[in-house]
Amino acid sequence: MLVRPLSYPDPALSDRRIGLRMWREADIDCIRLAGTDPRIPKGTTVPANFTQAGGLAFIHRQWARLENGEGVSQAIVDVDDDRAVGLLWVALRPQPRVCGLGYWVIPSARRQGVATAAVRLAVPWALETLDLQRLEAWVEPDNLASQHVLTSVGFQLEGRLRNFLTDGRRPADALVFSVLPSNR
Template identity: 40%
Template sequence: MAELQLPAPALAGDVVRLRAWRAEDVPGVVRAFEDPVIRRFSWRDEPFTEPEAREHLAGQEWARSNGDALSLAVVEPGDERVLLGEVSLHEVRPTRGSAAIGYWLAPAGRGRGAATQAVRLLAGWAFAELRIARLELTCGPDNTASQRVATRCGFSLEGLLRSHMPFRGGRRDSLIYSLLPGELT
């Protein structure tokens, strides 16, 4: 599939700016994944070493070049060096008009609407620029903070995906939400 272009100009609001990952972000990613809350709810349940974090970011760039995903660093709008978290589109399927969205915030980035604004910015861009017709969001049934982000952005809860994904040596159910163009709040 065709490479996904980075949003230009960069997506930004009063709480966050979304930019391409940089080599300098590696220590921040390592620190973020030392947080047990991130590891409890995200796809990765182990901390990163620096080489693993570097490899992870290189993998994201590979996925972008394949047109499969677009991962962006969520940073402070006034100081791009301050990493708050990540927001990403994945499973991008232009012919089906579908994609999924995911996010995490380092502990210091929480409680100020950063995830909500990052999702609003990237979802709006995906609808306008990629012509996405259906955006999916999945999260653990016990991840109430993530569910509040989904609800604030206008996603509708569709149901429970049973045994949805490998998780901590077993499998996990997930709630599935969707957002259609015009529903973003």
């Protein structure tokens, strides 16, 4: 249970290049593009076979996460044109004052610091506004780009959870990274 209630950041988070905001139905092309990378649908609810209805259902699920008390899912946007290029979500964990962090970026927006900027925006907001004692991320060992994002923002590698993640076909290990308020 959180000490403070879940809500979207107000004002929306931005570094004047990258921003985080509530998903909009107009962001549907971002969902289509995310589905073109096999890794994103494998580990998320992004539809692998895009349809308009499936893309809209994905966006509606993101809104429901806040309403259901699961967490806060936000679109990562390019501030210049407000175009969604990814997702960042802070998920409640069963432990009090602990949340998980997840994110993805569409293939055409990678290697431009988008994920790093989005995580950098989200971490202080999550730790302070949600009054967290811990924010953690689980990453597959071969996802070196995500590991780099996390360590560059101050997350520390804690260990490996063997056979922890499942992609529907096989179990996979997860590396556990975390950041604490005292690390900031």
